[in-house]
Amino acid sequence: MMCxxxxxxxxxxxxxxxxxxxxxxxxxxxxxIVMDIAGRFQISQxxxxxxxxxxxxxGLIIGKANKGSVVANVTAKEIHDVYILRGxxxxxxxxxxxxxxxxxxxxxxxxxVCRMGEAIERNDxxxxxxxxxxxxxxxxxxxxxxxILKAWEHMSAKVMWFxxxxxxxxxxxxxxxxxxxxxxxxRSGNVGKAEKHFLEHxxxxxxxxx
Amino acid sequence: MMCxxxxxxxxxxxxxxxxxxxxxxxxxxxxxIVMDIAGRFQISQxxxxxxxxxxxxxGLIIGKANKGSVVANVTAKEIHDVYILRGxxxxxxxxxxxxxxxxxxxxxxxxxVCRMGEAIERNDxxxxxxxxxxxxxxxxxxxxxxxILKAWEHMSAKVMWFxxxxxxxxxxxxxxxxxxxxxxxxRSGNVGKAEKHFLEHxxxxxxxxx
DNA sequence: TTATTATCGATTATCGATAATACAAAATAA
DNA sequence: TTATTTTGTATTATCGATAATCGATAATAA
Numbered sequence: 001m002m003c004x005x006x007x008x009x010x011x012x013x014x015x016x017x018x019x020x021x022x023x024x025x026x027x028x029x030x031x032x033i034v035m036d037i038a039g040r041f042q043i044s045q046x047x048x049x050x051x052x053x054x055x056x057x058x059g060l061i062i063g064k065a066n067k068g069s070v071v072a073n074v075t076a077k078e079i080h081d082v083y084i085l086r087g088x089x090x091x092x093x094x095x096x097x098x099x100x101x102x103x104x105x106x107x108x109x110x111x112x113v114c115r116m117g118e119a120i121e122r123n124d125x126x127x128x129x130x131x132x133x134x135x136x137x138x139x140x141x142x143x144x145x146x147x148i149l150k151a152w153e154h155m156s157a158k159v160m161w162f163x164x165x166x167x168x169x170x171x172x173x174x175x176x177x178x179x180x181x182x183x184x185x186x187r188s189g190n191v192g193k194a195e196k197h198f199l200e201h202x203x204x205x206x207x208x209x210x
Numbered sequence: 211m212m213c214x215x216x217x218x219x220x221x222x223x224x225x226x227x228x229x230x231x232x233x234x235x236x237x238x239x240x241x242x243i244v245m246d247i248a249g250r251f252q253i254s255q256x257x258x259x260x261x262x263x264x265x266x267x268x269g270l271i272i273g274k275a276n277k278g279s280v281v282a283n284v285t286a287k288e289i290h291d292v293y294i295l296r297g298x299x300x301x302x303x304x305x306x307x308x309x310x311x312x313x314x315x316x317x318x319x320x321x322x323v324c325r326m327g328e329a330i331e332r333n334d335x336x337x338x339x340x341x342x343x344x345x346x347x348x349x350x351x352x353x354x355x356x357x358i359l360k361a362w363e364h365m366s367a368k369v370m371w372f373x374x375x376x377x378x379x380x381x382x383x384x385x386x387x388x389x390x391x392x393x394x395x396x397r398s399g400n401v402g403k404a405e406k407h408f409l410e411h412x413x414x415x416x417x418x419x420x
Numbered sequence: 421t422t423a424t425t426a427t428c429g430a431t432t433a434t435c436g437a438t439a440a441t442a443c444a445a446a447a448t449a450a
Numbered sequence: 451t452t453a454t455t456t457t458g459t460a461t462t463a464t465c466g467a468t469a470a471t472c473g474a475t476a477a478t479a480a
Contacts, residue, residue, distance in 0.1 A: 008275075008463070034432070044465040045432090046256070050263075057267060059360070065218075066432055066471045081357040088298050147291040147368075150269070151361050158357075218433070244462070254435040255462090276441045276462055 010047035013037065014054050018157065019126055021060050021071055022164040028073040032061060058157035079162050082155055083206035089151055090136065090202060091195045093143040098191050100142065109138060109183050117176040125167055128175070129160045135179055162206060178204075220257035223247065224264050228367065229336055231270050231281055232374040238283040242271060268367035289372050292365055293416035299361055300346065300412060301405045303353040308401050310352065319348060319393050327386040335377055338385065339370045345389055372416060388414075 017037070020026045037048045052069055055061045063069040112135045119127035133156055140152040167175075182201060185194040227247070230236045247258045262279055265271045273279040322345045329337035343366050350362040377385075392411060395404040 010463085033430090035430095046464055049432090050463095053260075053263060064472095067473080068431065078356065081355045084302075084355055085299075085357040085361060088302065089295075092294075092298065145291045145294055146288065147295040147365060151295060151364065154361065154364050155357060220433085243460090245460095256434055259462090260433090274442095277443080278461065 008047070009041075009043055010050035010054075013041055013043070013047055014051035016041075017051060017055060018060065021055070022126065022129065022161050024165075024168070026071050028071050030071045032069045032071065034068075055157075058154065060157055060161060074161065074165060078158075079206050082158055082162070083202060085151075086155065086159065086206070087199055087202055089148055090139065090198055092145075093139040093148060093152075094186075094195055094198050095191055096143040096145065097139045098186060098194055101186060105138075105142075106183060106187060109135065109186075110180070112138075113176050113179045113183065116179065120172050120176060125164060125172075128167065128172060129163050132163060132175070132179075133160055166205070218257070219251075219253055220260035220264075223251055223253070223257055224261035226251075227261060227265060228270065231265070232336065232339065232371050234375075234378070236281050238281050240281045242279045242281065244278075265367075268364070270367055270371060284371065284375060288368075289416050292368055292372070293412060295361075296365065296369065296416070297409055297412055299358055300349065300408055302355075303349040303358060303362075304396075304405055304408050305401055306353040306355065307349045308396060308404055311396060315348075315352075316393060316397060319345065319396075320390070322348070323386050323389045323393065326389065330382050330386060335374060335382075338377065338382060339373050342373060342385070342389075343370055376415070 017026065017032070026032070032052060034045050034048050034052065037052075038045050041048070052061060052063065056063045056069060060072055061069045062072050112131060116128060116131040116135070119131055136159075137152065137156065140149045143149070178201060182194075182197055185197040188194070227236065227242070236242070242262060244255050244258050244262065247262075248255050251258070262271060262273065266273045266279065270282055271279045272282050322341060326338060326341040326345070329341055346369075347362065347366065350359045353359070388411060392404075392407060395407040398404070
């Protein structure tokens with residue numbers, strides 16, 4: 001209950017609206033009227049409300065009481081704020097995960113990057129962004145700290161949004177190579193070096209793309 | 211819309227259920243049936259679902275798809291995980307806020323601690339916990355990083371829960387004094403010292419009370 | 421004019437009922 | 451017996467309609 005199931009109606013609405021926000025089809029400031037969306041999907045208001053609630057909690061939309069919701073605005077300040085938080089968390093996650101990495105893990109990560117390369121090849125922006133999130137999410141999932149994983153899950157939608165915006169302005173060519181290089185650092189066994197490498201990677205992803 | 215308004219029905223249900231969870235009236239594992247709660251408050255299911263959704267997102271309850279929700283369990287591991295995360299965030303928040311503190315801010319914080327003392331006097335556990343959250347929330351609100359404030363808001367309900375549990379086992383006598391001492395550190399102007407003091411305070415609040 | 425109050429339209433918040441789902445237990449077949 | 455299918459029950463997920471709320475605008479009074 002109240003879990004947004006993969007196949008539930010609210011989940012479909014959530015996914016669709018999220019994609020449209022990330023792709024810019026629903027630009028910042030665009031109003032999201034429950035009844036309109038319900039009509040568009042030919043469903044009742046309840047699942048729409050649930051989907052909007054989740055988007056709001058992830059910061060993709062802003063809702064005012066008894067008024068409607070609008071697509072949030074992405075500011076440089078906000079990207080910077082998230083970068084600071086993500087930097088702290090991800091450095092921690094990499095530090096904790098790295099000593100536990102198996103060869104199987106590294107092969108998995110390389111496979112993820114391969115799939116990312118394929119998504120980039122066919123210009124599939126959404127898939128590219130999703131796979132990037134899968135790559136970084138690996139460390140949050142394996143760092144052994146559930147609270148930090150939750151914090152990542154709370155902000156990952158915004159990170160995806162930032163990435164989608166920046167990748168429309170800049171080339172994604174070097175994205176897969178950059179991740180392969182991260183794996184190289186992980187293989188090196190030098191934790192301090194890997195932490196710095198991830199931080200630099202994040203910095204580039206957030207600040208460099210403004 | 212979909213903001214839980216202070217006076218909306220869903221907000222009342224949320225507050226009541228949260229209080230009952232924190233006070234232990236609803237113990238871990240207790241099932242929360244939408245229809246039952248709706249009947250108890252003499253309302254329909256919609257606001258109940260909204261309240262449960264929020265409790266779930268805060269980690270106070272766990273919901274399985276198409277099954278009901280149950281009150282979550284508090285484990286030592288979980289308290290430790292939240293402590294690690296909170297330590298990182300709050301040290302950052304204090305570091306950023308401290309140089310900006312005015313005398314008015316310090317007087318406000320002292321007033322907060324006074325009110326905390328009063329709540330402790332009259333054995334008002336919930337109020338004590340709320341005021342503690344207000345005290346620490348001050349730094350998240352003023353650190354200038356909205357993402358970190360959001361992260362705090364996501365975990366503060368759990369922090370309140372941990373505190374409520376621990377304060378039922380241990381005395382709250384020294385709680386106000388402890389916070390006054392924190393303000394002393396803030397007045398000292400020594401940022402490094404204050405950071406360490408806050409970290410020690412958090413450590414005590416989380417780990418020491420298990 | 422200016423301030424205050426009343427009305428209106430748009431949109432959410434809430435309602436009560438129905439449909440869909442998952443789990444457990446009972447029935448059936450091998 | 452053991453595995454599979456069916457049925458039943460508890461509970462959520464969804465529905466369509468009504469009530470409550472907000473902001474803006476119009477009407478009124480000073």
